[in-house]
Amino acid sequence: MAENGEAEPTSHMDDDPSEPTRTMKRSEPLAETGDFEEPTSKRVKLDLDGANDTTEGTSFKQERQKGVTPIKPEYLIDLSRTAEPTAQADDDAAESAGKPESKLSQGQASAGRGGQKTKGGQNHARQFGSSRDAIQLCMSRARVNEFAPPSCSFGAKCKFEHDLRKYLQDGKRGDLETFEGMCPILEVKGKCTAGWRCRFAGSHSKEVEHEDGRKELVLIKKNGETVHGDADEAEGEEGIAVANLVSVGDKIQLRKKKFPTPKSEQYLKWLDQRMNDTNGGSSKAENGDDEATDRVHDNRARYREPPLKPSEKRRIYYGPETPILAPLTTQGNMPFRRLCVSLGAQVTWSEMAMSLPLLQGEKQEWALMKAHESETLPPRYTPKAIVQDYDNSKDLKFGAQIAANKPWLALKTTEVLTSLAPSLRAIDLNCGCPIDLVYRQGSGSALLDAPAKLEKILRGMNTVSGEVPITVKIRMGTKDKHPTAEKLSRRLVLGGEEAQDAGEGPAGVAAITLHGRSRQQRYTRSADWEYIAECASLVQKLKTQKAGVTDTVREPDARDLSSSTSSSGLPYFVGNGDILSHTDYNDHMATGKLDSCMIARGALIKPWIFEEIESQQYLDKSASERLGYIERFVRNGLEYWGSDEVGVGTTRRFLLEWLSFSCRYVPVGILEVLPPRFGDRPPAFRGRSELETLLSSGNYKDWIKISEMFLGPAHKDFNFQPKHKSNSYEIEAEG
Structure with a gap:
């Protein structure tokens, strides 16, 4: 790396861009050092515990140190020659960044900011600066030719x-x-929507000389045709590649509280009436009278258009073929999801959106609901098992996740989403977010301590969501060593006692996703997959219990069962936490008897994990291929956020966020033992080429150098402060 802070050109790197991906099965040895040849023909039996490795004709004992990534000795760096000591990445500190020290535990404060107090709120300690032109061009002139008549309303x-x-x-x-020098938007859409503000304006503009001798600057299309007039605003924002676009008029209606939500109003009115009846005296159902039960069952007749029962909604499918990209705060943006879909992700989720800002029509929150057209296509898997009433051609990949703390808020948000965002596979209620700002409002993981309220919210969401299924994501519980997920799962599958007494049946969720940590743990410990397996086995037990209540008062109405494709009508059960390879995915699926697994940080570290799951082998991606994924993300970002100064700055910001995770990837070819473990942290090491060394650097200054390869030097006001330091040390270039 150059000492002057400038990025070295990729042509100086040792990596061959034409080098193919190395694939490694669990029975194959790792790549040798030296010339970095393909894996040899020797067979190596890899013990998952990393304790005993045997080679044909030879046996030896391999000690694997807990918490340390086993790297081949020839790639290790003597830390005595480095500029800074090695520091571990702290996802918990990153998640809590910007909160006062008094509101964090002592360990979080010391790990996150060295004990310094910061301004209260969310991420106030992180300043990115601004990316603006020194002189800003009026929008009335941005997409027109030089001699176009003035049209600015301000004059x-x-x-x-x-x-x-x-x-x-x-x-x-x-x-x-x-x-x-070619504009990425011009290549995709045929016309750049940023006009003269584009940082590639030279590729779609020229100077023409008229008959009178005057020279005019004009914009041109990809085919060389001159652009006449201003570009269409709708096309200028997203073009045809984005779904779930909400018009400005609808957002204004939401802001003025004039957007109609008749289903929610009607259901909430009925819910209030039911609460008044319950508070006014003992329930008639408790006295043996079936009038209350009949009133609940006949409630659908009060609607002009009776709401769909959970079993009548669009069918969804989860199976071993459907690895899921989890909702990712900040980094779960459309360009990154688009990259993961191209690498094999079959189901994607939006970032968690807060319900109240959605109902208030806030532009930033509605931007989270946008999906790329690749996410609205049917998943390319074919279910191996015969599934009931499932049509793959009617399915799609993208779902929306929301957070709400009150039934009316969740219901109205669900109805608005299904009205304005038609391309939704499902709507997920977040009951696992551990962030203090969300928890104190009663949203996220706070709902784990209010199971009756949570059940009421989910049942109401099912009532107003039309054909869109409802799912829920939970954690083990709010407190460490006091898990409540098993009891909560039972309630969500069968319904609470009060709901069964009233004849309401289960909440009708189509899937339950369990993150194997408590709120108190955050990310400080490994996910508890044994507990996830216990909760997953509960669904199997409930099949027997369901048969045992046949012909009794408590038998669930088949119409109230979920829209999953399982023959029992019970919801899918999905596990989440610490999946870094296809072996992790396979082991958890097998031991936990899960329907599928959700991948979060593992996808941030290596987005091609979905390819590994599909091919069932380790993929030793070369440094040039990894750099190609970064280029693909940058192109996606420029196409989505724009190619002007602001768009370039926004793309750079989210690229750096991603690089703060991807730098943790340790190439398979330099590992001593497989599989890699999520909690391990590597000692200082160098890669097999200068480019691989650079991509593995945990120093944020190197991340900026990588961004400059595609986005040029950062703006003078740009100031990236990372959420956390990840193995921060200066890596010396080879030689």
Whole structure:
């Protein structure tokens, strides 16, 4: 790496861009050192415990140190020559960044910010600066030719620049030379929607000379045709590649509280009436009278259009073929999800969206509901087992996750989502978010301590969601060593006693996802997959219990069962936590008897984990291939956020966020023992090439260098402060 802080060109790296991906099965040895040849023909039996490894004709004992990634000795670096000591990545500190020390535990505060108090709130300690042009061009001139008549409604009072040549000369930084100087948006859409503000404007503009001798700057399309007039606003925002776009008019209606939610109003009115009847005296059902039960069953007749029962909703399917990309705060953006889908992710979820901002029509929150067109296509898997009433052609990949603390909030948000965002596979209620800001409002993991309220919310969401199924994501519990997920799962599958007495049946969720940690644990310990397996086995036991209540008062109505494709009508059960390889995925699926697994940080560290699961083998990605994924993300980001100065800055910011996780990846070829473990942290090491060494650096300055390969030098006001330090040390270049 260059000492002056500038990124070295990729052509100087030792890695061969044409080098194919190395694939390694569990019975194959790791790549040898030296010239980095393909794996030899020797067979190595890899013990999952890492204790005993045997080679054909030879046996030896391999000691695996707990918490330390086993790296081949020839790749290790003597820390006495490094500039900084090695520090472990702390996801818990990253998640709690920006909160006052008094509101965090002592361990969190010391790990996160060295004991320094920060401004209260969410991420106030992290300042990214701004990415703006020195002189900002008026939007009325951004996508028109130089001699186009003025159309600014503010006229002479406008504070932005209208002189195009002055803006290009003094107000805008030079064009980027990456991607061979070709605008990524122009290549995809045929016309750049950023116009003159694009950092690749030279690729879609030219100067023409008229008959009178005047020279005019004009915009051109990909086919060389001159652009006449302003670009269409709808196309200027997203184009045809984005689904779930909500119009400005609908957002204004939401902001003014005029958007209609008749289903929610009707259900909430009935719910209030039922609560009043219950509080007014003893229930008639308790006295042996079936009138209360009949009233609940006949409630659907009160609707002009009776709501769909859970079993009548669109069928969804979870199986070994459907690894799931978890909802990822900050990094679960569309460009990253689009990358994961291209690498084999079959189900994706939006970032967690707060219900109240959605109902208030906030642009930032509704942006989380946008999906790329690749996420609206049917999953490409074919279920191995025969599934009931499931049509793969009607399925899609993208689902929305929301957080709410009150029934009315969840119901109205669900109804609005199903009305304005048609491309949704399912709507998931977040009951696992451990962040203090969410927990104190009664949302997220706070709902784990209010099971009756949670059940009421889910039942109401099912009532107003139309054909869209409802799912829920939970944690083990709120307190360490006091898990409550098993009891909660039983309630969600069969319904609480009060619901059964009233004849309401189960809540009708289509899937339950369990994260194997408590709220108190956050990310400080490994996920408890033994407990996840216990909860998963509960669903199997409930099949027997369901048969045992046949012909009794407590028998669930078949219409109230979930929209899962299982023959029992019981919801799918999905595990989540610490999956870093296909072996983790397979082991958890087998031992836990799960329907599928959800992958979060493992996908951030190596997005090709979905390819590994599909191919059932380790993939030793070369450094050039990993750099290619970064380039793909940058192209996705520029296409989504824009190719102007602001879009480039936004793309750089989220790229750096991702690099803070991807730098933790240790290439398979330099590992001493497989499989890699999520909780292990590597000692200082160098890669098999300079590029691989750079990609493995935990120093955020190196992350900025990587971003500059595609996005040019960072803006002078750009100041990236990482959420956490991950193995932060200066890695010396070879030689």
